[in-house]
Amino acid sequence: MKFLDDQLHELETQLKMTDKSKEELRSRILLHTSNTKRRHVKSFIWITVACMLVLFTSPFYSTTAASIVARILPISIIPTFSDGQYNPDLTNQLYNLVEMEGYTANFVGVTPSPYTIEVSLILKDSTLKQATDDLDSKIRDYLYENGYDEFNLKISEAAEVPQDDRRNELSSLYDKVSEIVKDVFTKYGYAREADYELAGVKETWFSNIVTIDMPDHIQESNKIIVDIEKEIKSLDLNIKDIEVNLFNLEHRQQDNRWGYVASDIYDAMAGKSMYQVTGMSYKIKNGDAYVSIKTDLEKPLSEEVNQEIKTAIRVYLDLPETKKQIKDDHFTIQLLLKNKKPFIEITD
Structure with missing residues (x-):
């Protein structure tokens, strides 16, 4: 990770970063995602049990079956920070996975639309083909297990950068x-x-x-x-x-806080075919916060899925960690169709 740390250190001169914000930048630079916990609601229990029976009675683990499970698992929004501690996002989880497999990761990043996960490796004793053959299926299985079923995976070798x-x-x-x-x-x-x-x-x-x-x-x-x-x-x-x-310090603080909130909501749905999210945006105007989650959907999802999304967002907003971020701000959170029309709207 030394190469990325060097890059972040260099960026400090232009971005005015604190030590804490280096980890935040890892999450924001490439729109990282996070989805390590699941909250199972009763309406999904019988489906999940049935799928697990199929998985555990099959002779081999099937990424296709995992993808089916991923599509039906309920949405869960994880706060970036909990009790003052940074919650590792998907990129940090994959970084650890790569390291546990004996490889050195240069960086792991995510870019939206199309949702692409890039793993950059520092290779010493193996070729890129060997590393790709070894890691590709393991990373894909991990992604499927955690609900990601629509993504591009790119494994590359880090280029050497001359000392400056x-x-x-x-x-x-x-x-x-x-x-x-x-x-x-x-x-x-x-x-x-x-x-x-x-x-x-x-x-x-x-x-x-x-x-x-x-x-x-x-x-x-x-x-x-x-x-x-x-x-x-x-x-x-x-x-x-x-x-x-x-x-204006107060405005900047508010802007920073809502950056976390917008990213948390986006991250929970990114890389999952059901939601087809393509990006997010947010702004602070006259002290009010406006968050837009953009999708490629031509028409709204089913009422059941829409209600699930609304419930997940409300649960997230009611968490102590989130309340600390939003304070007493008035807000509007919208999910937008491809034509920019909102099909879900949540306000305070």
């Missing part, structure tokens, strides 16, 4: 600037704001520019910038200027 001394230098510079910014904000009594990555570094031909995201409610912004400049000069860092961008 300039990038390493820029990353080191970013680390120093970020520490200065956090310390200065904290000194002025803005420790909460300092928890958000407020600093960035832009590379220029002859020097570098520090960018500071300044919450617009801070009264001492000018003094803070002066102190940051002093600290940069005292360390003789290769910085020629500081750019300040004002933003």
Whole structure:
């Protein structure tokens, strides 16, 4: 995973990432999915039992049979965070599977529409063909077992990336600037704001520019910038200027919170033929949150399935972890047909 970590470290200079958000970025960069737990409702029990009897009385495990089970299992939406802990999503689960099979994973990522799972390997003692022959069926079986029945699987070998001394230098510079910014904000009594990555570094031909995201409610912004400049000069860092961008912290926090909610709902249905989801979007307008789950459906699903989706979303929204994310926000969550018309709508 070192190559992906290096990439994430490099992205810090432009994306202003915290350590915690590196794991979040793994989930958001490629729209990862998560579906490790199941909540079985009574109406599905007899079907599940029947299918399990077929599976366990058959001489060989059948991915086709697993796919049938996947189609009838009820939807379950897993919060990204539970009790402050990050819940491993599908990509992390597959990464662990690959490692347990004795291979080194460079990264595991997911892209939507068509739903594609890519596994990039760092190969030493085997060829790509050998690794693919070994891993392909195991990964597919794992996916079928967890409800995924409509996906493309791509296994590739990671390309070697030459060492970039300039990038390493820029990353080191970013680390120093970020520490200065956090310390200065904290000194002025803005420790909460300092928890958000407020600093960035832009590379220029002859020097570098520090960018500071300044919450617009801070009264001492000018003094803070002066102190940051002093600290940069005292360390003789290769910085020629500081750019300040004002933003509304409350709006950004709300936007971040609903990013998790929208992704959680999307992730629960992605890669499953019944729902045909193709993507998601969300926005915050006048303090209200709007989430849209896009599908390729020409017409609404059956009333039974629609009710199952509504129930799953309501159960998810009532979880303590989710309530912590949505707070007292007013919201509208819609599932859209291919023609953009909503066929399910949930509001607070």
